[in-house]
Amino acid sequence: MTAIVDYGAGNLTSVRLAFAALGHEARVTSSVNDIEEADRIVFPGVGAAKSAMENLVRLGLVDALKKAAGEKPFLGICLGMQILFDRTEEDGGVDCLGLVPGRVRRFPAAGGCKIPQIGWNDVHEAASGNRVPGLGEYYYFVHSYYAEKGPYTAGVTEYASVEFTSIVQKGGIFACQFHPEKSGAAGLELLKGWLERC
Amino acid sequence: MLTKRVIPCLDVRKGRVTKGVKFQNNVDLGDPVEMALAYSDGGADELVFYDITASAEHRPIDIGMVEAVAKAIRIPFAVGGGISCVADMERVILAGAEKVSVNSLAVRNPGIIAEGAKAFGAQCIVLGMDPVKSGNPACPSGYEITTRGFRDFTGMDAVEWAKMAADLGAGEIVVNSVDADGTRAGFEKQITRMIAEAVGVPVVASGGAGKPEHFPEVFKETNCDAAIVAGMIHSGEYSISQIKEAMLAAGVSVRIRRTRT
Numbered sequence: 001m002t003a004i005v006d007y008g009a010g011n012l013t014s015v016r017l018a019f020a021a022l023g024h025e026a027r028v029t030s031s032v033n034d035i036e037e038a039d040r041i042v043f044p045g046v047g048a049a050k051s052a053m054e055n056l057v058r059l060g061l062v063d064a065l066k067k068a069a070g071e072k073p074f075l076g077i078c079l080g081m082q083i084l085f086d087r088t089e090e091d092g093g094v095d096c097l098g099l100v101p102g103r104v105r106r107f108p109a110a111g112g113c114k115i116p117q118i119g120w121n122d123v124h125e126a127a128s129g130n131r132v133p134g135l136g137e138y139y140y141f142v143h144s145y146y147a148e149k150g151p152y153t154a155g156v157t158e159y160a161s162v163e164f165t166s167i168v169q170k171g172g173i174f175a176c177q178f179h180p181e182k183s184g185a186a187g188l189e190l191l192k193g194w195l196e197r198c
Numbered sequence: 199m200l201t202k203r204v205i206p207c208l209d210v211r212k213g214r215v216t217k218g219v220k221f222q223n224n225v226d227l228g229d230p231v232e233m234a235l236a237y238s239d240g241g242a243d244e245l246v247f248y249d250i251t252a253s254a255e256h257r258p259i260d261i262g263m264v265e266a267v268a269k270a271i272r273i274p275f276a277v278g279g280g281i282s283c284v285a286d287m288e289r290v291i292l293a294g295a296e297k298v299s300v301n302s303l304a305v306r307n308p309g310i311i312a313e314g315a316k317a318f319g320a321q322c323i324v325l326g327m328d329p330v331k332s333g334n335p336a337c338p339s340g341y342e343i344t345t346r347g348f349r350d351f352t353g354m355d356a357v358e359w360a361k362m363a364a365d366l367g368a369g370e371i372v373v374n375s376v377d378a379d380g381t382r383a384g385f386e387k388q389i390t391r392m393i394a395e396a397v398g399v400p401v402v403a404s405g406g407a408g409k410p411e412h413f414p415e416v417f418k419e420t421n422c423d424a425a426i427v428a429g430m431i432h433s434g435e436y437s438i439s440q441i442k443e444a445m446l447a448a449g450v451s452v453r454i455r456r457t458r459t
Contacts, residue, residue: 013294120453121200138453
């Protein structure tokens, strides 16, 4: 069973429908039991980091998610990727799950770039040489904050004169800043590849 | 590099896509879900649906259609028309739409923009506006906001309204020129440029697209982020690929999927 974790951080309809389009029925859940029993975890999210972290604590999901991320395939999407890192400067600074080393920062306002970044941008190979499937394609992004590059960066994208982490991979964790569920054929292929690998 | 978006607009009337000039003389174009699929496969970056008769008929938006579209396509889409409160926005978003668009409602009640942005995030709230060239001294930009399908003049300045809406939390602004709408003579670049320079959120040019060259033109001559296409592709005269090829040829950043061998 694939568990899509529902922790009150945005609408999960598109994520569920994307898996359904691949013939894969995933379960949207807030239950620790489901996370423990799942074969793989999808951890989406849009919105603010602070309320997302507060919700995870309130729902008692933090330990279960940390454990799952060390044991089984774990797919983070958008805010669900950002809060895997140590800390974000959003909302005055919020400690996150610390599953991947690194920090999340706001795009610089200078330079006339609009914030949030909204639209299709390309993802290419990171200097780390940490190669993953899905590079060299355009995906749909919506975000004001970005993860700095680090040792586990596997895909990078440029916006507002910043090259940031758009795919990160560490052990069983694979996470992306963009929305594969809204990224057309390229996004579906990425999700299909992830399901096939795990 | 972030690409410039091409967004087909589908006006839905009684469950069918229609197209009329200045909201008149509507002709039937087809089924919304089938058209959404065809455009998504054809390279559309996003779609927008307007349930154009919902407000006039005082009924809520057709949620069944939103659900069917969400099930069929894997690209973002916005829905407008028939939104009268935050609960309507929620229904549309939970049905699978990425964004909701408000227009006349926001003119009557600007607070709806802030309420929607607070509930769902600014990226979900699109302000649609229908500016027309105007000599009204209350409108120093030279453009006045109209509502209800261009029928009512509001006395509101288009650029001031765009700034206010962005401050309230609109995540994107669609500038639909009344003067250019349906003419197929090209986008109205002056008002698009003024608004794209005045606000810090993405701006979408709308109204007047008639041939592929109009797209590189508006992207090069204004700072807009996306442009709406309707009649010229609905008629079958042009394709999205032709628009994107024209953008590429002019050096505009564009998403064209590389074919794998």
